[in-house]
Amino acid sequence: MSDLLFNTSLLDEVDRFQRQMSSLFTGLPSSIRASRLSTFPQINLGSTDDSVEIVAFAPGIDPAKLELTVDKGLLTISGERARVESQSEGRCYAQERFLGTFRRAIELPRDADPDNVKARYVNGCLTISIGKRETSRPRTIAIQ
């Protein structure tokens, strides 16, 4: 009996509950443009020597409805996730997935080149690669 109950992975549920609580009480933004962890899409940001790499985890979106803009060093990802047709009928047991319009802004580092942006949408992940300006790349200076 207990095996049956716990097979629904109780720990995962506890984990989910904890995340919900922490997002309610401790989700104080650290920056004026930062937002809580539960926002959509979730974003990872990293950089290499030649580029700034951003990954937005945005599954199930028509790429035509995704809009990506760079304005004054601010990268904005916006779009809409529409309801699936067949969801309107029948009984609903869970509705956890994000629905509706979204918008996220990321402040780019000063050395990012807004003219050199590449974006791809693969498997529900939007990968954005922004080149860095030539002048900002690390280089060694020859000593004479």
Add this chain to the structure above:
Amino acid sequence: MNTQTHLAERNPGAVARHGNAQAQKGPTIVPAVDIYEDAHGITLWADLPGVSRDRLNVHVQDGSLFIEGEASIDTPDGLRLHHAEIREPRFARAFSLSADFDTSKIDANLNDGVLKLSIPRREEARPRRIEVSVG
């Protein structure tokens, strides 16, 4: 050796087992799901961004449905992560299925990081109208 694994399996300490499995594999993310039911069965949508078909594992065992997937994202070499909202790109979630559902006819479809599972009811478990005859 053989008897030992048998004993461990019979042990109802599923939470402990789960904990062990998690310790081995590291933390996982519980994917967000939508679950709807109609007369034909249950449809489940799960958000699994970055998970490709070959890294997704959906299986039914002992009346439970397991969804496991690992995201893989192409990143250039030498990437330094500055900010991460998704740290462990491993998804796992389990649901218990009642006997009403025909687990041999589950249809799974992965598109743009969204998994759609159609779990049909067994023929005999479908709702049907019973004619009332006036006698």
